[in-house]
Amino acid sequence: MPKADHPFTGVSEDDLSAIFESQDYVAEDELVTTVFLALRLGRPLLVEGDPGAGKTELAKVLAAGFETELVRLQCYEGLTAENALYEWNYAKQLLAIQSDEGSVNADRSVFDEEYLLERPLLRAVRGDGDYPPVLLVDEIDRADEEFEALLLELLSDFxxxxxxxxxxxxTKPPVVVITSNRTRGLSDALKRRCLYLHLEPPSPEKERAIVRRKVPELSEMATVDLCAVTARLREEPLRKRPGVAETLDWAQAITILRGRDDSENQLLSPAEIERTVGCLLKEAEDIEHVDEAILASLLDAAESARLEMGDGDG
Incomplete structure (x- = not known):
C-alpha cells in the first residue's frame, strides 16, 4: 500500500485527467487509470507500442504537469554503467592526489561527493523537489540485456x-517511465517490477483530436483529410509506418505552406500530398511506393472520412 507521506497520495484520477488536458495530451480512460495506479503504488511504468505512439511524450507530460524535472536516459547498444549511473571525476581525483594542498589525507578520500559525477539514474534518485523527478528510460529494447539487470536494484528498492x-x-522515489518499441523481448524480472501499458495506434477520431489540440490553426476539413490519409498509409506494407509524431509534423507543414489563414476549409490536394509526403514517410522505398494508384486511394480515404463526418461523426 502507498505510504501516508507518498507524494501522490492526494492525486486523484480526475487530477491526472486534468493534467493531461492542460498539456494537450489526449488520454483515454485506460491510460489515465494505469498511470494513476503507477503513481499511487510507486511502481515503474513499462510503456510499449509502435514508434510515434506517444510513449516518450507521456513522460514529458507527467514532468510538465507536476512541474518537476524530467531526467532522460536514452538507451542504445553498448550502454554502460558509467553512462547511466555515475562516474568518478578521474582528472580531478588525480589532481587532488598530486596537489600539495592536503586534499587527500587520513580524514578525506577522493571517493567522496566532490568527485562524483551524476549520470541520469543517480540524478533521478537524488531528486528533492516537491514531486520526485520523472525518470524516462527511453527505448530500453535498444540496450543490452546486461543493462536491464543493472536497472533491477533501482526498480526494486529505488x-x-x-x-x-x-x-x-x-527520499522520494522517482516516477519511472520505461519505453520499448518491442524490437526484442524484455526480461521477466524487469516486467515483474512494472505496471504495463500498451499504446495502440490511434483511431482516426483520436488522431483528429490530437491534431486539433497540437495544430489548432489547421482547418477542420484539412485535419480530417490528413488523419484519413495517414490511417490509409498505415495499411500499406511500408518499411516504417508513420506515427502520430509524423502526422503532427505533416499538419504543421501544411499549415506553413497554406499560411496562417486556412479558414476556407480547402481540401487536401494531390499536389500537397506529393510535395510533403517526406513529412510522413522517412524511407526512400516508402516514398516511391506512393504511386498514382496509392495516391488515388489516399484521396478516396479522405473523401470517405469527410462523408462520415458529414453524417454526424465528430
Whole structure:
C-alpha cells in the first residue's frame, strides 16, 4: 500500500485527467487509470507500442504537469554503467592526489561527493523537489540485456550502490517511465517490477483530436483529410509506418505552406500530398511506393472520412 507521506497520495484520477488536458495530451480512460495506479503504488511504468505512439511524450507530460524535472536516459547498444549511473571525476581525483594542498589525507578520500559525477539514474534518485523527478528510460529494447539487470536494484528498492561511496537511497522515489518499441523481448524480472501499458495506434477520431489540440490553426476539413490519409498509409506494407509524431509534423507543414489563414476549409490536394509526403514517410522505398494508384486511394480515404463526418461523426 502507498505510504501516508507518498507524494501522490492526494492525486486523484480526475487530477491526472486534468493534467493531461492542460498539456494537450489526449488520454483515454485506460491510460489515465494505469498511470494513476503507477503513481499511487510507486511502481515503474513499462510503456510499449509502435514508434510515434506517444510513449516518450507521456513522460514529458507527467514532468510538465507536476512541474518537476524530467531526467532522460536514452538507451542504445553498448550502454554502460558509467553512462547511466555515475562516474568518478578521474582528472580531478588525480589532481587532488598530486596537489600539495592536503586534499587527500587520513580524514578525506577522493571517493567522496566532490568527485562524483551524476549520470541520469543517480540524478533521478537524488531528486528533492516537491514531486520526485520523472525518470524516462527511453527505448530500453535498444540496450543490452546486461543493462536491464543493472536497472533491477533501482526498480526494486529505488537505491543505487556505489562500492567506494556507499548506498544512495531516494527520499522520494522517482516516477519511472520505461519505453520499448518491442524490437526484442524484455526480461521477466524487469516486467515483474512494472505496471504495463500498451499504446495502440490511434483511431482516426483520436488522431483528429490530437491534431486539433497540437495544430489548432489547421482547418477542420484539412485535419480530417490528413488523419484519413495517414490511417490509409498505415495499411500499406511500408518499411516504417508513420506515427502520430509524423502526422503532427505533416499538419504543421501544411499549415506553413497554406499560411496562417486556412479558414476556407480547402481540401487536401494531390499536389500537397506529393510535395510533403517526406513529412510522413522517412524511407526512400516508402516514398516511391506512393504511386498514382496509392495516391488515388489516399484521396478516396479522405473523401470517405469527410462523408462520415458529414453524417454526424465528430
Amino acid at each position: 537505491q543505487l550502490s556505489i562500492p567506494e561511496f556507499g548506498t544512495i537511497e531516494a
